[in-house]
Amino acid sequence: xxxxxxxxxxxxxxxxxxxxxxxxxxxxxxxxxxxxxxxxxxxxxxxxxxxxxxxxxxxxxxxxxxxxxxxxxxxxxxxxxxxxxxxxxxxxxxxxxxxxxxxxxxxxxxxxxxxxxxxxxxxxxxxxxxxxxxxxxxxxxxxxxxxxxxxxxxxxxxxxxxxxxxxxxxxxxxxxxxxxxxxxxxxxxxxxxx
Amino acid sequence: xxxxxxxxxxxxxxxxxxxxxxxxxxxxxxxxxxxxxxxxxxxxxxxxxxxxxxxxxxxxxxxxxxxxxxxxxxxxxxxxxxxxxxxxxxxxxxxxxxxxxxxxxxxxxxxxxxxxxxxxxxxxxxxxxxxxxxxxxxxxxxxxxxxxxxxxxxxxxxxxxxxxxxxxxxxxxxxxxxxxxxxxxxx
Numbered sequence: 001x002x003x004x005x006x007x008x009x010x011x012x013x014x015x016x017x018x019x020x021x022x023x024x025x026x027x028x029x030x031x032x033x034x035x036x037x038x039x040x041x042x043x044x045x046x047x048x049x050x051x052x053x054x055x056x057x058x059x060x061x062x063x064x065x066x067x068x069x070x071x072x073x074x075x076x077x078x079x080x081x082x083x084x085x086x087x088x089x090x091x092x093x094x095x096x097x098x099x100x101x102x103x104x105x106x107x108x109x110x111x112x113x114x115x116x117x118x119x120x121x122x123x124x125x126x127x128x129x130x131x132x133x134x135x136x137x138x139x140x141x142x143x144x145x146x147x148x149x150x151x152x153x154x155x156x157x158x159x160x161x162x163x164x165x166x167x168x169x170x171x172x173x174x175x176x177x178x179x180x181x182x183x184x185x186x187x188x189x190x191x192x193x194x
Numbered sequence: 195x196x197x198x199x200x201x202x203x204x205x206x207x208x209x210x211x212x213x214x215x216x217x218x219x220x221x222x223x224x225x226x227x228x229x230x231x232x233x234x235x236x237x238x239x240x241x242x243x244x245x246x247x248x249x250x251x252x253x254x255x256x257x258x259x260x261x262x263x264x265x266x267x268x269x270x271x272x273x274x275x276x277x278x279x280x281x282x283x284x285x286x287x288x289x290x291x292x293x294x295x296x297x298x299x300x301x302x303x304x305x306x307x308x309x310x311x312x313x314x315x316x317x318x319x320x321x322x323x324x325x326x327x328x329x330x331x332x333x334x335x336x337x338x339x340x341x342x343x344x345x346x347x348x349x350x351x352x353x354x355x356x357x358x359x360x361x362x363x364x365x366x367x368x369x370x371x372x373x374x375x376x377x378x379x380x381x
Contacts, residue, residue, distance in 0.1 A: 045283060096235050097355045135360070136352060161348025161365045163325060167284050173322075178365075180351055 008127055009074075011119035014085060016074035016127075019058045024075065025051035027084045031107035040145045041105045043167065043176075070095070072132070076106070076120050085111045088120050090128050090137070098135030100128055117151050125155065129183050136182045142167055143175040152179040156189055198314055201306040206262035206314070209272060211252065214263060215245040217272055221294030230332050231292045233354055233363075257282065260319065264293070264307045273298045276311045278319065285322040287315055305338040312342055316370050323369045329354060330362040343376045344368045 009016040029051040032038060038046035049057070065071050070093040076086040086106035093100045104120050106112050128134045139157065141148045157179035165173035199206045209217070219241050221227055228236040251261060261277035274293035281287065289311055293304045315321045326344065328335045350363035 043284070094233065097233060097353060099353055135355070136350075138350065138353075158351070159348075160350055163286075163323075163347050163365070163367055165323060165369060166286050166325070166367070168322075178348060178350065182352060 006126075008131060009123065010079070011123055013079055013114070014116050014119050015077050015079050016088065016120075016123055017077045017082075019062065019073070019075055020084075021055060021058055024084055025054040025058065028054045028087075028107065034107075034109070037105070037107065037109075039169065040142075040148070041103075043142070069093075072127070076104075076116070078111070084108075085116060086120065088124055090124065090132065090134075093132070093134070098133070100132065100134045100137050102128070102137050102139045117147075118154065121151060121155055125181070125186055129186050134183070136180055139179045141177045141179060142169075143177055144169075149177070149179075152181075155181065156185055157181045198310070198318060200267070201310045202267075203301075203303050203306040204264050204266055204273070204310070206276070206307070206310055207265045207272075209263045211245055211248050213272065214248050214275075215241050217294060218244050218248070221274075221292070224294070224296065227292070227294055227296070229356065230329065230335070233329070260314070262311070264303070266298070266303065271295070273303060274307065276307050278311060278315055278321075278324075280315075280319055280321060285320070287319070287321050287324050289315070289324050289326045291326075300334055304335075305341050308338060308342045312368060312373060316373055321370070323367055325365070325367050327363055327365050329356075330364050331356070336364065339366055342368070343373055345372070 029049055032046075032049040032054070035046055061071070061073050065073060071089065071091045072093075073089045073091075074087065075084055076088055077083065078085055085108060086104065088104040090100040090102060102121075102124055104117065104124065106116055125137065128137050138160075139148070139152055141152065143149075158181070159177055160180045161178035163176040163178075166176035167174040219239075222236075222238065225236045251259070257280070259277055259279045261275065263272055264274040264276055265272055273295040274291065276289070276291040279288045279290070289308070291304060291308055291311070293299060293307075298304075312324055315324045326339065328339070330349070344366035345368065346364065347367045348365050350365065352360035353363040354361045
């Protein structure tokens with residue numbers, strides 16, 4: 001049966017939503033003052049961003065989504081009160097070969113360790129494979145981001161590349177890992193969960 | 195000090211925009227070359243457009259990308275290009291290379307150019323490591339990169355769809371210490 005009833009943006013405790021240019025810059029600006037969170041998310045040197053700088057980023061994200069058609073960006077909201085929890089994206093989409101890169105992060109410390117990350121990733125995968133019709137998704141993770149590694153492994157991602165000592169942080173080097181999941185592997189999982 | 199632009203078969207050079215434009219326009223009509231070098235669909239662009247890109251690249255901040263043409267030492271023929279895209283923060287760089295002239299394939303010219311760009315990365319740009327990717331069906335490139343000392347770091351499974359078949363992307367890296375150890379053996 002063709003399933004168009006299942007809502008693509010709704011999970012048990014969270015939902016995917018659009019950017020809110022009025023209220024989100026203030027909140028995300030606060031997240032950027034959390035150096036630990038930012039260093040898990042970003043490979044470039046991190047720095048705090050003002051609400052105005054975040055607002056500019058949002059504008060360029062939506063411009064890229066509109067003009068390049070190879071970026072799908074979502075905000076993550078709590079289903080209860082709709083407050084902003086995090087962000088999720090499928091980026092650098094290569095349509096010819098059916099590849100996309102995943103990114104997700106939960107900004108507020110009080111919203112972590114509640115299983116929200118799994119709910120976001122489950123929605124992202126369904127969106128990538130069943131809506132965008134991609135063949136494979138990839139995620140790049142520094143070896144020190146143990147939470148992300150556990151999450152991708154839980155969803156059956158395979159560690160595909162280990163770029164040795166590709167990062168330097170805190171005065172030492174770290175490997176940069178790439179995880180991949182193929183559509184047939186995701187379909188197998190989806191079947192076993194039915 | 196040694197001449198870091200000069201190898202055994204080729205040298206690193208730079209071309210006038212019109213020379214590089216003509217060469218690229220010709221190379222890009224060779225779809226086998228394109229499909230070995232790239233993952234995007236083969237496409238044809240006007241010389242005007244290609245020249246605009248080349249001129250823009252030449253004006254680019256050299257810290258963003260370091261690009262060279264490849265010329266043979268014996269008859270000074272322009273045969274390809276090679277470049278580095280450094281990530282200065284982590285001291286790593288992506289390397290890209292293409293030998294557009296088919297009669298120079300499989301004869302050591304590309305390997306020689308790769309040796310020069312790797313040496314440049316470590317001795318001039320002071321990077322810690324270099325990275326590259328290739329299609330799994332490009333056996334000649336794999337052999338060449340192994341010869342230079344690159345080590346396999348992983349495989350992006352089924353990342354390319356060519357002629358209806360899924361093929362893998364191969365990723366390799368070379369650390370400065372590994373490269374230095376190889377130079378010791380050679381000397």
